[in-house]
Structures are given as structure tokens and as C-alpha cells.
Amino acid sequence: MRSRNVYLLIFILALFGFALWSVVPLDRNVLGRDGLRLGLDLAGGSYLVYQADVSDIEPDNRDEIMEGVKGVIERRINALGITEPVVQLQKQEGEYNIAIQLPGIADIKKAKETVGLFAVLEFREQDEAGNWTPATGVVTVNGEEKELILSSRYFKENTIPTVDQTTGKPLLIFYWDEIGQQLSKQITTRLLGKPLAIFLGDELIMAPTVKGVIEDRGQIENLSLADAQELSRLLNAGRIDVPLGRWVEGEFEPSVPLYERTVDATLGQDSIQKSILAAGIGIALLLIFMILYYRLPGLVACLSLAVYGAVLLAIFKLVPITLTLPGLAGFIVSLGMAVDANVLIFERMKEELRGGRSVGAAAEAGFNRAWTAIRDSNITTFIACIVLFWLGGTLGALMVRGFALILFIGVALSMFTAIVVTRTFLRLIIGSQVVTNLSAYGVTPSQIVRNAK
Amino acid sequence: MIDFVGRKQWFFLISLILVVIGIISLVISQIQVGAPLRLGTDFTGGTSMILQFSPADNLEVSWRDFQSKLREEMAELGYAEATIQNAGEGNFIIHTREITPEEARELAEKLGEDLDFQVEITDYYLVSGTVAAKTTRNAVIAVIIAAVAMMFYIVWAFRRMPSPFRWGTCAVIALIHNVFIIIGIFSFLGWFAGVEIDALFITGLLAVVGYSINNTVVVFDRIRENVSRYIRPDFAETVNDSLIDTLGRCLNTALTTFFVLLAMLLFGGATIHYFVLVLLLGVIIGTYSSICIASPLLVVWERREWRALLPFTKRTA
Numbered sequence: 204m205r206s207r208n209v210y211l212l213i214f215i216l217a218l219f220g221f222a223l224w225s226v227v228p229l230d231r232n233v234l235g236r237d238g239l240r241l242g243l244d245l246a247g248g249s250y251l252v253y254q255a256d257v258s259d260i261e262p263d264n265r266d267e268i269m270e271g272v273k274g275v276i277e278r279r280i281n282a283l284g285i286t287e288p289v290v291q292l293q294k295q296e297g298e299y300n301i302a303i304q305l306p307g308i309a310d311i312k313k314a315k316e317t318v319g320l321f322a323v324l325e326f327r328e329q330d331e332a333g334n335w336t337p338a339t340g341v342v343t344v345n346g347e348e349k350e351l352i353l354s355s356r357y358f359k360e361n362t363i364p365t366v367d368q369t370t371g372k373p374l375l376i377f378y379w380d381e382i383g384q385q386l387s388k389q390i391t392t393r394l395l396g397k398p399l400a401i402f403l404g405d406e407l408i409m410a411p412t413v414k415g416v417i418e419d420r421g422q423i424e425n426l427s428l429a430d431a432q433e434l435s436r437l438l439n440a441g442r443i444d445v446p447l448g449r450w451v452e453g454e455f456e457p458s459v460p461l462y463e464r465t466v467d468a469t470l471g472q473d474s475i476q477k478s479i480l481a482a483g484i485g486i487a488l489l490l491i492f493m494i495l496y497y498r499l500p501g502l503v504a505c506l507s508l509a510v511y512g513a514v515l516l517a518i519f520k521l522v523p524i525t526l527t528l529p530g531l532a533g534f535i536v537s538l539g540m541a542v543d544a545n546v547l548i549f550e551r552m553k554e555e556l557r558g559g560r561s562v563g564a565a566a567e568a569g570f571n572r573a574w575t576a577i578r579d580s581n582i583t584t585f586i587a588c589i590v591l592f593w594l595g596g597t598l599g600a601l602m603v604r605g606f607a608l609i610l611f612i613g614v615a616l617s618m619f620t621a622i623v624v625t626r627t628f629l630r631l632i633i634g635s636q637v638v639t640n641l642s643a644y645g646v647t648p649s650q651i652v653r654n655a656k
Numbered sequence: 657m658i659d660f661v662g663r664k665q666w667f668f669l670i671s672l673i674l675v676v677i678g679i680i681s682l683v684i685s686q687i688q689v690g691a692p693l694r695l696g697t698d699f700t701g702g703t704s705m706i707l708q709f710s711p712a713d714n715l716e717v718s719w720r721d722f723q724s725k726l727r728e729e730m731a732e733l734g735y736a737e738a739t740i741q742n743a744g745e746g747n748f749i750i751h752t753r754e755i756t757p758e759e760a761r762e763l764a765e766k767l768g769e770d771l772d773f774q775v776e777i778t779d780y781y782l783v784s785g786t787v788a789a790k791t792t793r794n795a796v797i798a799v800i801i802a803a804v805a806m807m808f809y810i811v812w813a814f815r816r817m818p819s820p821f822r823w824g825t826c827a828v829i830a831l832i833h834n835v836f837i838i839i840g841i842f843s844f845l846g847w848f849a850g851v852e853i854d855a856l857f858i859t860g861l862l863a864v865v866g867y868s869i870n871n872t873v874v875v876f877d878r879i880r881e882n883v884s885r886y887i888r889p890d891f892a893e894t895v896n897d898s899l900i901d902t903l904g905r906c907l908n909t910a911l912t913t914f915f916v917l918l919a920m921l922l923f924g925g926a927t928i929h930y931f932v933l934v935l936l937l938g939v940i941i942g943t944y945s946s947i948c949i950a951s952p953l954l955v956v957w958e959r960r961e962w963r964a965l966l967p968f969t970k971r972t973a
Contacts, residue, residue, distance in 0.1 A: 244779075244927060311757065312757070312758075449784050449786070450786060451784065451785070451786065459784075460782065460784075461783075461784045461786070461787050462782065462783055462784070462787065463757070463780070463781070463782040464779070464780065464781045464782070465757065465779070465780045466778065466779050466780075467776065467777070467778040467779065469778070474924070474926070474927055474928075477923055477924055478920060478923075478924040478928070480923060481919040481920040481922070481923035481924040482916060482919065482920060482924075484919045484923065485915045485916030485917070485918070485919035485920065486916060488915040488916075488919070489912045489915050489916060492908075492911070492912060492915070493912070496908065528927055528928045528931075529856055529859060529928060529931060531928075532920070532928060532931060532932060532935060533863075535913075535916050535917060535920065535935075536863055536867070536913070536935065538913075538916065539909065539912060539913030539916065539939075540870070542909065542912045542913070543870075543905075543909040543912075543913075546905050546908045546909050546912075547874065547905055550902075550904050550905045550908075554901070572881070575877055575881075576873065576874045576877040576878070579809075579810075579813045579873045579874075579877055580869075580870040580871070580873040580874050580877075581870070582809060582813075583806050583809060583810070583866055583869040583870055583873060584866040584867070584869075584870055586802060586805045586806050586809060586866070587802050587806070587862050587863065587865055587866030587869075588866070590798050590801050590802040590805065590862065591798065591802075591859060591862050594794045594795075594797065594798045603855055603856070603858075603859045606859050606863070607859075610863065610866075
């Protein structure tokens with residue numbers, strides 16, 4: 204029993220040490236993470252949600268195409284040089300939404316323009332000076348001769364990443380439609396042995412060399428399988444026009460977001476400073492109260508809350524979990540629950556002491572008896588968190604989910620600290636018999652006599 | 657020893673009064689605002705933004721007077737339907753019809769010029785009407801699902817007690833009581849001070865649901881324990897003993913959470929001001945209801961003294 208507690212203590216100290224090491228200082232690079240990831244209400248930034256008009260796409264292809272659209276937008280946003288943008292594809296009740304988080308961006312207008320661009324991939328060739336210029340050809344459409352640029356518009360169907368049966372190497376196979384065939388034939392004849400580049404906007408995706416004249420069917424070789432899949436997605440997204448915007452009463456409004464939120468970075472910093480200061484004051488009061496009211500166990504609770512705080516912060520940093528203002532409130536509520544678990548145990552312990560039990564027996568009884576209350580009450584909180592997280596996707600965008608997630612993690616961790624950390628500390632202190640005076644546990648001898656009557 | 661169970665009529669009366677006041681407030685709000693609660697951007701769609709005004713000459717400003725000036729100015733510029741909330745220290749939350757970021761900037765500049773204030777848009781928020789309708793639906797579903805799921809969990813947790821369904825029902829009645837009182841208070845704030853409810857309000861409400869159930873379960877857990885090991889024949893006395901046993905814990909937990917939340921309400925940022933208020937009210941009302949409503953209700957049900965629910969009936973002690 205004793206040695207088990209010592210092992211537990213070593214484990215707790217190691218955990219605490221690791222947590223402290225990874226969060227102090229906060230911007231130390233640990234496992235590739237430096238600093239906490241702050242939500243836009245704290246760091247400033249923009250959040251945009253667009254609906255996709257998928258009415259032109261066959262239902263079976265929608266998932267695939269929308270993945271491609273997401274990839275295209277990701278590339279464009281990354282090209283703007285924003286740190287840590289997040290692009291998500293949300294599928295709800297048959298609708299596809301693209302959600303974009305842009306932390307700390309100043310020029311939201313540019314970002315919106317970029318998103319609104321059509322996702323066509325253009326083919327380009329090199330002129331004598333080595334500059335890339337659009338690869339064009341002349342085709343006859345409806346009896347008229349036109350000079351057209353070869354682009355992903357002219358794919359006949361979706362490209363398929365596959366593996367060459369003979370060489371075992373990944374390939375990307377594509378088919379041109381009628382216009383594409385004419386253009387491709389002219390261009391590949393001209394560029395035989397020269398590179399033909401694929402561009403998204405002004406970004407060069409790749410520049411394979413033309414190895415033969417391509418009419419209706421072509422293939423791109425020398426790709427890794429991951430690259431082939433990525434390229435296929437981009438090309439497929441560029442094949443069909445998927446406008447982003449929103450639906451209003453059955454009408455599609457292109458380029459207008461469903462949701463848009465922009466928070467000024469200074470407001471964010473202001474609220475983070477104020478809220479952290481406020482939470483700090485509150486927590487300090489809480490700790491003082493615990494020590495004054497529960498004495499030695501109160502002090503033990505403060506130590507275990509320190510472990511709780513450090514481990515929670517380390518989880519926020521390393522997972523990472525986006526911290527928002529509601530998330531901070533979720534943390535406060537979970538801290539309340541962590542204190543609650545300790546209070547439940549100590550109240551129980553006091554009662555047992557008053558009943559005349561020894562300190563050791565009272566502590567054990569306190570933990571055992573308080574467990575059912577801690578378990579049952581926290582499970583109801585988990586239920587609330589799960590419901591919130593489940594429905595949070597549409598409820599007020601990011602904020603609700605952040606709150607639910609942080610509350611859930613906080614409450615789960617609070618059960619661990621109360622049951623394992625506080626218990627181990629208390630057992631070791633009691634076992635070592637350093638403190639035997641009952642008043643240190645908040646019970647006076649007279650109370651024991653009175654209650655024993 | 658305090659006799660909580662014996663005073664149950666008084667507690668029921670207090671709660672009844674609070675609920676009736678809440679209903680009156682909802683009705684007043686329906687008449688004045690057109691909805692029982694003043695609905696924010698998340699539920700109605702449109703644009704809301706936080707405008708931060710700072711006086712050009714650093715003088716003391718009465719923000720209350722400024723708010724009415726701002727309202728007049730907004731009406732003159734064609735935004736008569738806008739709601740304006742004072743979020744403290746020169747921050748005003750303005751909710752109006754859908755306008756683009758560019759239009760918002762123009763509006764802010766015009767307001768700053770006309771009122772001779774420096775003005776900045778610190779938070780711009782646009783929600784399309786279609787999402788808003790979905791949000792409203794989901795909010796209602798969320799609260800109902802959470803309440804039902806919790807009731808089933810309590811029924812399961814108290815399955816060894818006689819009639820576990822009763823425990824679950826009492827806990828959920830206390831929970832609905834809490835939610836209703838908070839809704840009543842926010843309805844009052846809505847027509848009195850222009851406070852709007854948003855998605856965070858629903859989040860806060862669900863946290864309160866979790867918290868109040870949490871509290872009730874702790875008390876019920878003690879009753880469960882005392883019933884199973886006690887020799888006291890009277891259920892009412894057992895319940896009262898359990899309340900006394902858990903009183904220290906309930907008050908301490910409430911107090912500690914209260915400290916931190918109060919600090920955040922007083923010193924925290926403007927964006928979560930009312931969210932923290934929901935949590936704070938939830939802590940107070942949740943603690944009250946688990947001691948004074950949920951547990952006495954168990955006794956009433958056990959003894960089938962339904963008349964005891966009505967105030968001023970004779971005490972059957």
C-alpha cells in the first residue's frame with residue numbers, strides 16, 4: 204500500500220514536471236507547438252463560412268469534388284501568407300459548407316476575393332525567356348474559330364489516381380472532352396519533350412514533361428501516390444464550377460458568406476488580459492478560502508489544483524485546443540468542479556473524524572463515500588457537454604464547441620486530480636504521521652465529544 | 657438544525673412568485689419587443705458589431721446619455737430598427753439588418769463624425785437568416801435532449817431506490833425551474849436594458865443545466881445513502897438530515913465558483929459579460945433549487961401531500 208503510494212507520487216510528480224516544463228515558458232517549442240492556439244475572439248482574426256452550390260454535381264461525386272474545393276481554397280489561403288489558417292469542410296443535412304478561420308488577418312477583403320475565385324487549373328508553357336505563358340490552341344466552336352487556354356474546364360470526367368499495372372508506379376489518368384482534345388492535340392504536338400505546367404492562379408503546382416501527343420486520354424507519371432491523389436482532387440475541383448456563397452430562399456447568392464466574423468486584434472488582447480486577470484483574482488480568492496476553511500486538506504487541495512492547472516494548460520498547448528473566451532469560462536466552471544470534488548471528500552472526511560475515527564480511516568472513508576457523488580454529478584455534466592458539442596456545429600459557430608470541449612476535458616481531469624492526486628498526497632502526509640493534530644484537519648476535539656454523545 | 661423540509665411551502669411560494677414574475681416579463685417582452693426574449697444576431701440573422709467609442713478630447717462621458725444620442729443618430733442614418741446595448745467603457749453592441757463590412761465601416765465613420773468621437777469596429781458579425789432559423793431550432797433541441805438524457809441517467813443511477821423515476825423527475829423539475837427563472841431574468845433585461853440573447857446564452861444555459869443537476873445529484877446521493885443505511889422511519893427527516901449533511905459542501909462549492917465568476921463579471925471582457933452573468937445566476941439558483949426545491953419535492957411526492965405545494969396550506973408536521 205505504502206509503496207504503491209510512492210509510485211503514484213513519482214508518477215504525479217513526473218506528470219507535473221512534464222506539464223510545467225512544456226508550458227513554462229509558454230512559447231517554448233514542445234513537440235512542434237509553441238504557445239497556446241488562441242481563437243479569433245482572443246487573438247483577433249476572421250471566420251468565414253460559405254455554402255457551396257453543388258446543384259450541378261451528381262450526388263455521388265459531391266464528397267470527392269468538395270474535398271477538392273477545400274484543397275484549392277487551402278492552397279490559395281496559404282499563398283496569402285497567413286499563419287495557421289484552418290479550412291474545414293462541413294457536411295450537414297446534404298449541404299456542404301466551407302469554413303475558413305484566418306487568425307490575425309488585417310485584410311479580410313483580399314481573403315474574401317481570393318476565396319471567391321473560380322477553382323480552374325490552367326495549363327501553361329514556357330516562352331523563350333523562360334516565363335510561363337498560358338498554353339493556347341485554336342478550336343472551332345459553333346462554326347467560329349476561337350483561341351482558348353487549355354484548362355481543367357475541359358476534362359471529360361473526373362481524373363483517377365491509379366497504379367501502373369506493369370511498373371507498379373502511381374499514375375494520374377485524365378480524359379479530355381471534345382474541345383480539350385483539339386487543344387491538347389495542338390499543344391502537346393508543339394511541346395513534345397518540353398514541360399507543360401499546371402497552375403492554380405499564379406501558383407505552379409507541377410510541370411510534367413510532354414512525352415507524347417495527347418488526344419483524348421493522357422496520363423501524368425512519376426508522382427507519389429499522395430501527390431497523385433492531391434493533384435487529382437485539385438483537377439477534379441477545377442473541372443466543375445462550384446460557386447461559394449449562400450442560399451437565400453432557394454436563390455443562390457455567390458460570394459456572400461453565410462457567416463462572417465471579424466474581431467479586432469486589440470479587442471482580443473484587451474479581453475484576454477482582462478479575463479485572465481479576473482480569473483486570476485478569482486482563483487487566488489478560491490485558494491485562500493480553501494486553506495482557511497479546510498486547513499491542511501485545503502493546502503493539499505491547492506497543490507492538487509496546481510497539478511490540475513499545469514496539466515490542463517499542457518493539454519491545451521500540446522493537442523492543441525483552440526482557446527476562446529467561452530472556453531475560458533468553461534475552464535472556470537471545470538475548476539469549480541475540481542474544487543467541488545475536493546470539497547466533497549473533505550466534508551466527508553470531517554464528518555468521519557467527528558464520528559471518532561482515526562485520521563487515516565477518516566480519509567479513506569471520505570474518498571470512498573464521496574466517489575458516487577463525484578461520479579454521478581460529473582457524468583451529468585458530460586452529458587451536457589456532449590449535447591453541446593454535437594449541436595455546436597451550427598450553434599454560434601466556433602464558440603459553443605470550444606466551451607463544451609474544454610469543460611469536458613476539464614471535468615475529466617478534475618476527477619483524476621481529486622481521486623488520484625489529492626488522495627495520494629493526503630495518504631502520504633497522514634501515513635508519515637507528520638501532522639497528527641486534529642485541528643489541522645479542521646476538527647476540534649470538543650466537536651468529537653459532542654457528536655459522540 | 658435548520659428545518660428545510662418543514663419550510664417547503666415558503667420555498668415553493670418564493671419560486672412560484674419568481675416564475676410568475678418571469679411569465680409577466682415574457683408577456684411584456686412579447687408586447688414591447690415582439691418576442692418573449694430579445695433575440696440576437698444568432699437567432700434572427702443580420703449584422704451585429706461592437707463599436708468602441710473614445711471621446712476626442714478625453715473628457716468624462718456619461719455613456720448612458722451617449723447611448724440615447726447614439727440611438728437618435730442611428731435613426732437619422734436610417735437604422736431606426738437597430739438595438740443598441742451598452743457593454744461598458746464606451747463599447748456598444750449594435751444589432752441591425754444585414755450590412756457588409758464596407759457599409760459597416762461607412763456607418764461607423766459617419767457616427768464618429770457626427771458625434772465627434774473616435775470610433776473603431778472591434779467586432780463585426782454577420783449571420784444569414786437561413787442559418788439563424790436552424791440555430792434557433794437546434795438550441796431548443798439541445799436543451800430538451802440534455803434534460804431528457806440527464807433524467808434517464810438519474811433514473812439509472814437511482815435504480816436501486818424505490819421508484820427511481822421519481823428522483824429523475826424531481827431533479828428535472830428543479831432544472832426546468834432554474835432555466836425558466838434565468839430566461840425570465842433575461843427577458844426582463846431584454847425589454848428593460850436591450851440585452852439580447854445569443855448562442856452563448858444557450859451555451860450558458862446548458863452549463864447551468866449541467867451544474868444544477870450536478871448539485872441535485874450530490875444531495876440526492878446523500879439521501880440515497882442515508883435511506884439505505886438509516887433507521888429513521890420518517891422520509892422527511894432523512895431528507896432534511898441529508899440536506900444538513902451536504903449543506904457545507906453545497907455552499908462551499910457555490911461560493912468558490914461564485915468568486916471566480918464574479919471576478920470575471922466585474923473585470924472580464926465585454927464579449928462574455930452576459931454569458932458569465934448566466935453562469936453566475938445559474939450557480940445561485942442551482943444551489944437554491946437543489947436544496948429548497950428538488951429535495952422537498954421528493955418528500956411531497958413520497959407523502960403524496962400535493963396540497964403542500966400550494967402556499968398557506970396548513971403544515972402537516
